Amino acid sequence: MITKPTLLIDEKKCRANIELMFSKSQKHGLDFRPHFKTHQSLEIGRWFKELGVTKITVSSLEMAEYFASEWNDITVAFPVNVLEIERINTLAWRIQLNLLVDNETSIKMLSDVLSAKVNMFIEVNIGQNRSGVAPTDHTQIEKIIATIENSSFLTFKGFLAHAGHSYKCRRKEDVLKVHEDSLQLMKALKEIYISSYPNSIISLGDTPCFSIAESFDGLDEMRPGNFVFYDLTQNKIGSNHTSQIAVALACPIVSLNKERSEVTFYGGGVHLSKDRFKDDEGIIFGRVAQKKGNGWGEVVPNTYVNSLSQEHGTLSVPIADFNKYHIGDYLLVLPVHSCMTSNLMKSYLTLDGKHISRF
Amino acid sequence: MITKPTLLIDEKKCRANIELMFSKSQKHGLDFRPHFKTHQSLEIGRWFKELGVTKITVSSLEMAEYFASEWNDITVAFPVNVLEIERINTLAWRIQLNLLVDNETSIKMLSDVLSAKVNMFIEVNIGQNRSGVAPTDHTQIEKIIATIENSSFLTFKGFLAHAGHSYKCRRKEDVLKVHEDSLQLMKALKEIYISSYPNSIISLGDTPCFSIAESFDGLDEMRPGNFVFYDLTQNKIGSNHTSQIAVALACPIVSLNKERSEVTFYGGGVHLSKDRFKDDEGIIFGRVAQKKGNGWGEVVPNTYVNSLSQEHGTLSVPIADFNKYHIGDYLLVLPVHSCMTSNLMKSYLTLDGKHISRF
Numbered sequence: 001m002i003t004k005p006t007l008l009i010d011e012k013k014c015r016a017n018i019e020l021m022f023s024k025s026q027k028h029g030l031d032f033r034p035h036f037k038t039h040q041s042l043e044i045g046r047w048f049k050e051l052g053v054t055k056i057t058v059s060s061l062e063m064a065e066y067f068a069s070e071w072n073d074i075t076v077a078f079p080v081n082v083l084e085i086e087r088i089n090t091l092a093w094r095i096q097l098n099l100l101v102d103n104e105t106s107i108k109m110l111s112d113v114l115s116a117k118v119n120m121f122i123e124v125n126i127g128q129n130r131s132g133v134a135p136t137d138h139t140q141i142e143k144i145i146a147t148i149e150n151s152s153f154l155t156f157k158g159f160l161a162h163a164g165h166s167y168k169c170r171r172k173e174d175v176l177k178v179h180e181d182s183l184q185l186m187k188a189l190k191e192i193y194i195s196s197y198p199n200s201i202i203s204l205g206d207t208p209c210f211s212i213a214e215s216f217d218g219l220d221e222m223r224p225g226n227f228v229f230y231d232l233t234q235n236k237i238g239s240n241h242t243s244q245i246a247v248a249l250a251c252p253i254v255s256l257n258k259e260r261s262e263v264t265f266y267g268g269g270v271h272l273s274k275d276r277f278k279d280d281e282g283i284i285f286g287r288v289a290q291k292k293g294n295g296w297g298e299v300v301p302n303t304y305v306n307s308l309s310q311e312h313g314t315l316s317v318p319i320a321d322f323n324k325y326h327i328g329d330y331l332l333v334l335p336v337h338s339c340m341t342s343n344l345m346k347s348y349l350t351l352d353g354k355h356i357s358r359f
Numbered sequence: 360m361i362t363k364p365t366l367l368i369d370e371k372k373c374r375a376n377i378e379l380m381f382s383k384s385q386k387h388g389l390d391f392r393p394h395f396k397t398h399q400s401l402e403i404g405r406w407f408k409e410l411g412v413t414k415i416t417v418s419s420l421e422m423a424e425y426f427a428s429e430w431n432d433i434t435v436a437f438p439v440n441v442l443e444i445e446r447i448n449t450l451a452w453r454i455q456l457n458l459l460v461d462n463e464t465s466i467k468m469l470s471d472v473l474s475a476k477v478n479m480f481i482e483v484n485i486g487q488n489r490s491g492v493a494p495t496d497h498t499q500i501e502k503i504i505a506t507i508e509n510s511s512f513l514t515f516k517g518f519l520a521h522a523g524h525s526y527k528c529r530r531k532e533d534v535l536k537v538h539e540d541s542l543q544l545m546k547a548l549k550e551i552y553i554s555s556y557p558n559s560i561i562s563l564g565d566t567p568c569f570s571i572a573e574s575f576d577g578l579d580e581m582r583p584g585n586f587v588f589y590d591l592t593q594n595k596i597g598s599n600h601t602s603q604i605a606v607a608l609a610c611p612i613v614s615l616n617k618e619r620s621e622v623t624f625y626g627g628g629v630h631l632s633k634d635r636f637k638d639d640e641g642i643i644f645g646r647v648a649q650k651k652g653n654g655w656g657e658v659v660p661n662t663y664v665n666s667l668s669q670e671h672g673t674l675s676v677p678i679a680d681f682n683k684y685h686i687g688d689y690l691l692v693l694p695v696h697s698c699m700t701s702n703l704m705k706s707y708l709t710l711d712g713k714h715i716s717r718f
Binding site: 001002003005037059060062078079080081082083084086087102103105106109125129130131132134164252254255256257259260262264266269270273274275276290307309310311312314326327328330339340343344 | 360361362363396406418419420421438439440441442443445446461462464465468486488489490491493501574611612614615616620621623625628629632633634635649666668669670671673685687689698699702703
């Protein structure tokens, strides 16, 4: 029974999302290395294993350590943090660890202290402007490769990028443009270096591009992550239908205000996160789905979370719907950003009442 | 040694913040019931005990359970969630539990199932529009009081409010206006009901008002919380000087981009939270303080966190300062909202290397 904010997972929707993305990778002959930072759960990871997935992506060394008990080929898709060298060495002894680098200083520091074999990707900035070498900076790229080649522990694996700027798109054609530009930049790099490094690959990963695009010519590996749950932001971008969103936060109703036509619920920034986006109504922190069986159905129209504080949320509802909300009942809130919500909630409850733990 | 995002606490600054607010309560003859949702730590709670504080506020029943091992008079400053009745009954047997209600339905449901003594406050909406009875809705107030009086387990304790709209202020005079209006509304209520309920009190709590105001005539109890650490938002409001901010997130530098004059660091929304505010430079997710001894000194000017993703942060720095930042070093990021950051980080490291755990 729901008594406090509880993250529900619809296993059927989640497995369907996984199967759809996996079959896309198979159709296009791509290596599938899903990003596990969204669900961060060994148990959900096993749903990928059942399909034959053998390699994963994570966003921190700690997360890699957690998954290393069941996965032995892990990419940490974050610019290598040389301060964590002990963790890197320990983990690289246990599993095939793949790291990212985008500068000469880091790779030199790493090669000085590394004591186990690590595959290195050069991270390329294809437009997100967060990290990564400029794709035209061949001098920097060649210096990094030279340091990698010079180390007996490092192996150059290829070029990796994250088209995170796809998250700013609000139309499918804009996502496709980001995707095509990304692919062109990465293919151009591969063409230059493939003859010298025939085993090098190009790897791309972001849920909008891999949900929407249908052409991946020249790509070797895909690493989307959010698709496992999807969320309202992805829906706004055009990646998914709201019916594919596989998690919802159950939030007890604690106060009603008819004058403002608002419902106050137990569920705040410490549960949903303060991630938000602008929609027709204004700034949105979540929407509510209709209860259906043990789970949920369609999104309730014209109804949205307009404010979150630490533990409180406020839902704006059409006045005609106001009497549908009752103290003692709970709402099902679809998250704006499922990665952040699941990171805060730390566990899932399936629709048949099973608890799923996570990192 | 710092190897990954680590929340540092400057115990001296924190204790000074506690002492300053405590002495203000003493000066004005107010009961001090600090809100512990900011630090959520038994150990930091003991710093309050050393001054003679005996009563606290928390924001959830779970948090109350955590603190119940050392505190026996706790207010849960959240509209009572009747779905958690088992927790309420268990806790009310152990300690003096004080709850909030703002509607007749909740108090009736609660009185039907309560099996231990609980003090009830009526929560009043004094302008935040989150929860609370309208201060003019005497009919509703009297219905709630009648239900309380009718129960052998419930005791009417008075009126409680949170002037959360003070967080929207950006000038001290605006905060003072919020404070004076709040006090007037609460005093007017007390005047009506004090003769019938001579033990009822009025309780207010928010860090901006209690940091800035100097007049509390008619008030009985104060419940600020954030002041224990303060943060950039409070500084923007005018509650504190940045030198009073008692926590900073140490974030390893992992990538440098001279062209954009940006520093990418290990520290993202899962560490700092996505809380933000608008400042002269645009949307701000954090600022950096200069290292000083084992801790930090002044805020680095014209330097700000302009973006956060799950694990990455990006710091915009003046080009003249760019060469001061080095891979392998770490930044000290002052949080926009210390309650959310400490909730995510789950522990503190003091400047002399001691770990402090929390709920």
